[in-house]
Amino acid sequence: LYRGARCLYSRLAASRTPQGKTMQMTIRIAATLCLATALGACSTMSTISSPTPGTRLSLKDATTLTLPASKDLRGTSFGNYEFEAVDAGHDPFFGILPLQFKGGHLALDIIFFAPATMFNLRGAFPFYEIDVEQGVIRYKASKEAAWSEYRPNIEEIDRARAYFDDAATRPSGGTAK
Secondary structure (H helix, E strand, O other), rough: HHHHHHHHHHHHOOOOOOOHHHHHHHHHHHHHHHHHHHHHHOOEEEEEEOOOOOEEEOOOOOOEOOOEEEEEEEEEEEOEEEEEEEEEOOOOOEEEEEEEHHHHHHHHHHHHHHHHHHHEEEEEEEEEEEEEEOOOEEEEOOOOOOEEEEEEOOOHHHHHHHHHHHHOOOOOOOOOO
């Protein structure tokens, strides 16, 4: 795709006609818009809160947040966001953040660039609430929407716990804390 656009652009660059210059400008604008859309579609700014202020949330990417907080979470097709949430007086809560399926991205990836489906089919919800006491993750797609609740299953809890236990024993600053 890139080589084809570059070839077309170079042919038009050789043309000194007004139509060639108009086409050059159109290609530049279209390429800029495609790049901006692709970069913007790869992540979501998520607001993460907790019923207990001061809850500490550690994510798989070695980020630790004190809730409430906002975090830019990248889209993924195959990865997950394992987490460990800790608040005073409760055992740590482990799990995986629920992600939303992006059907529109799938359609665009199929039409324009199929290999992109490896990167962005699922993304974070804009709003999460981590309730350590009840062992529940609440999430929603918009501020006005009602919360959906999710309880991680035992396999997800074990996977997240194993990740953070392993991260805590890694040498050279590889901790998740």
